Amino acid sequence: MLRKCSMRYIFRYILVLCLFALYMENVKAQKDSITDISALIYLDSFVVTASRQGFDTDDFIKMVRTDDSFLEAFHNLRFISYRSTNQFTYFDKKQRVRAVYLDTIQQTVDQNCRTTDFIAALDEGSYFKKRKSRKYNYFTSDMHDRLFYTHHKTCDDPNPKLKNAGSSRFEKYVFELKKLIFRPGEPADVPFIGDKTSIFTEPMIQFYDFKIESDTFKDNFECYVFEASVKPEFENKNKVVIKHLKTYFDKSTFQVIGRDYQLQYSAGLYQFDVNMIIELLKLEEKYYPASIQYEGFWNVPIKKRESSKFTLQFFDYKKQSS
Numbered sequence: 001m002l003r004k005c006s007m008r009y010i011f012r013y014i015l016v017l018c019l020f021a022l023y024m025e026n027v028k029a030q031k032d033s034i035t036d037i038s039a040l041i042y043l044d045s046f047v048v049t050a051s052r053q054g055f056d057t058d059d060f061i062k063m064v065r066t067d068d069s070f071l072e073a074f075h076n077l078r079f080i081s082y083r084s085t086n087q088f089t090y091f092d093k094k095q096r097v098r099a100v101y102l103d104t105i106q107q108t109v110d111q112n113c114r115t116t117d118f119i120a121a122l123d124e125g126s127y128f129k130k131r132k133s134r135k136y137n138y139f140t141s142d143m144h145d146r147l148f149y150t151h152h153k154t155c156d157d158p159n160p161k162l163k164n165a166g167s168s169r170f171e172k173y174v175f176e177l178k179k180l181i182f183r184p185g186e187p188a189d190v191p192f193i194g195d196k197t198s199i200f201t202e203p204m205i206q207f208y209d210f211k212i213e214s215d216t217f218k219d220n221f222e223c224y225v226f227e228a229s230v231k232p233e234f235e236n237k238n239k240v241v242i243k244h245l246k247t248y249f250d251k252s253t254f255q256v257i258g259r260d261y262q263l264q265y266s267a268g269l270y271q272f273d274v275n276m277i278i279e280l281l282k283l284e285e286k287y288y289p290a291s292i293q294y295e296g297f298w299n300v301p302i303k304k305r306e307s308s309k310f311t312l313q314f315f316d317y318k319k320q321s322s
Helices: 001-040 046-054 057-066 070-077 140-150 169-182
Strands: 041-043 080-093 097-110 113-125 128-130 206-216 222-230 240-248 256-267 270-285 286-299 307-319
Touching: 041 046, 041 057, 046 206, 057 222, 057 270, 070 080, 070 169, 070 256, 070 270, 070 286, 080 140, 128 222, 140 307, 206 240, 222 256
Parallel strands: 041 206
Antiparallel strands: 080 097, 080 307, 097 113, 206 222, 222 240, 240 256, 256 270, 270 286, 286 307
């Protein structure tokens, strides 16, 4: 009986040691992964000086990967009154204008519920299928409508989160689009290309040059800028989806205030080349979108090819009364 008890304790001891070893190996692997990325990063002279004064490159990379500032900024947009202008232009394959749309909208918020009023609107060409019911000829505008407009009183959960994709194809497309906007560089569940968006993991690291430098954003903010760009030798080999990713961090707060990136791919069922520049602004300790600029084309299954550019400007922010 004593021998059985001893063997049982020995077995448990060995099991605990094995689990601890596996845990430590996993921690080491994660640390090595980040260290490997840090070792590949070019630092300009200002950042090198900052590193000597306490700036930690490893911690900065972790922040780049886990930062949810954009998610929170766009979520905050649902709980504040504002105006915005939205301008869209669509082109045919020869880059001739097919449709134009311009509006100014007013969002009004009360008790975590919002409504949208169209102050002015103008459209030309084939923008709408049905103007009165706002049925669009373009998938890009359909997604924009669902993300930024309401056509009836809409109430939201004030806790920011990236909600799970719904059951419809459209909802799944919107969900993956949000992931690419809010967390570029991380996996996106798109068939055939999902792993190619994970620029911080093997084997994608080998295709990129990484750097951190000091710069200004819009001549107002002193920033640390993280940039990932495709190495010249892989530029035209269709190995990647993110061609470049540039994120601006306010030096005083380490808050993300701007992002500039290009998504490009052409193989099989998917072809797209999209450039986006997104700016944030700060209002009483919270961040909100200031502008979104988009230009490019895409051609994906079940939808016709679209080539467009649009600019969204957000202004006249006013908090709801408590």
